[in-house]
Amino acid sequence: MSTVLAAEKALIGRGITGPVSVRIEDGRIVEVTEGAADGARAGLLTPGLVDIQVNGAFGADFAEIDEEGMRRIVSDLPRTGVTRFLPTLITADLSQLLEQARIVLNAVSTVNGQGARSLGVHLEGPFLSPKRPGVHDPSLMVPPTPERVEKMLELPSLRMVTLAPEMPGGIEAIHRLTAAGVLVAVGHTDATGVQTTHAADAGAGMITHLFNAQRGLGHREPGVPGVALVDDRYTLGLIADLAHVGADACRLVFKAAGDRVALVTDAVAAAGMPPGVYRLGGADVLLSDDGVPRSADGTIAGSALTLDRAVRNIISIGVDPVVAFRAATIVPADTIGEPAMGRIEVGALADLVLWDDELKPAKVWVEGKLVHDKETAEPETPIPPHRETAPQPS
Known part of the structure; x- marks a missing residue:
């Protein structure tokens, strides 16, 4: 038929x-x-939008997911235009992280066919640099030893790993992961420009949330962004909420590397929800009226962005709509190795x-x-946050 x-x-x-x-x-x-x-x-x-970095949404955090939460995510993501997504888990003890991933994959299997489809799992940690932790716990960051990498590769449906290439064993880990068909992204890293180039030489193909939690752009030391903007081997993940990266910097990224930009949300459980306290990787984050989730110490903790809004944001700052839509469809699909997605x-x-x-x-x-x-959808009734009090500094 x-x-x-x-x-x-x-x-x-x-x-x-x-x-x-x-x-x-x-x-x-x-x-x-x-x-x-x-x-x-x-x-x-x-084409349907493809989000290859999302930590949770609609009140549910992938690190603490259950079947009900996963059903809510796959049912509600399509109203943001997303048809495929890559669940992302942030730094934890490696054994705990792998168990979280298995729970995610099991929850996905129970709701398959009910809405947006999962692409596997993205591990954003624990092979990151304590010098650039963002909201991740630096005490849980470890070097990617061969034993740890092999343990990670036992996980079914592992599609993407974010790591800091300057960590001891980082380049060897990139070789091993890419040989196994896993996309390696450079992120939460203090890598120099030279080290960023070496990571691409070893097979790394993406930058996780460009400009955020990485050595910055300098006129003599280009850092991660400088190399990423000129090295055609990299796809540039960009959180276009205009808070993580300002409008002028977003315009710069698209002017320099428009066909290599993948819009991502880096969304947390607060996405699609009212202000309140939500969870990210086992910790509380506060979504205030400014729409930006933050940890107890004020660090930006993921985003409350949806991918349709990211597209509208980028178009609103003057980027060609064709380029903006491609950055949320075919570019992420191709980057994650899905040539049958993201195109008509x-x-x-x-x-x-x-x-x-x-x-x-x-x-x-x-x-x-x-x-x-949209014509027949029931009115949205946001789930209240898990508690109303703000997280307190430890």
Whole structure:
């Protein structure tokens, strides 16, 4: 049985064209026709958004996930345009981290097919630099010894590891992980520009949240961002809430490396929720009225960003909408090694979003199945935070 979706405009390749008809069979696109289309829907049709760094959302933290929380996440992500996501876990004791990952994967298996689909798991730690911890606990950061790396590789569906390449054994770990098919991202690192280049030589392919928790850009010592902006081997993860990275810096990133930017949320349980106290990796974070989650000492702790808002933010600062949408679709899909996602073409999975005139998701399909319809969706009733008191400094 085939289904035809027609829209007045669609993102095809590197341009917006229309009208366009997309025929779907067995969850995949089998035909794309440009030109006159009967019953074309108003709005812009794009591939589904792909978020490859998300720690939680809608009141649920992946480090403390259960089936109910996972069901809420996969059901609610499509209303933000996200059809595929990579659950991310932050630094913990390695054994505990791997157990958290197994719980995540088990929870995913129980809700498969009910909304957005998981891509596996991303471990953001513990092979990070205590010099650039961000909100992570530096006391739990350890070098990536061969034994620890092999233990990590026993985890099924490990797709991505963020590490600091300057840590003892870092380059060897990058070689081993990439040889096993795992994407290695450079992050929470004090690496110099030279060390950042060496990491790419070893196979690292991404920068985790560019500019944040890493050695900064200098005019003689380029640090991580300087090398990342000019080294075509790197995809640049960018948190475009305009708080982690300011508008002018975001414009700079897109001017320098537009086709290599992957918009990510780095969202925590506070995403899609009212102000209050939420969890991240077993610790409390406060989401205040400014919309930025922070730890007890005031450190930014992930984000409350949704990926559709990231796209709108980037368009609002003057980036071409085609480039902005590609940064949330085909770029992250290709970076994580998923050539059948993030595009509207024959053979691709039928993960699609129809956007209204305000660039908000009106309808969302995952493998051809309608999983969000703004016209019939029930009003959102945010789950209250787990407690109302602010976290206190220790």
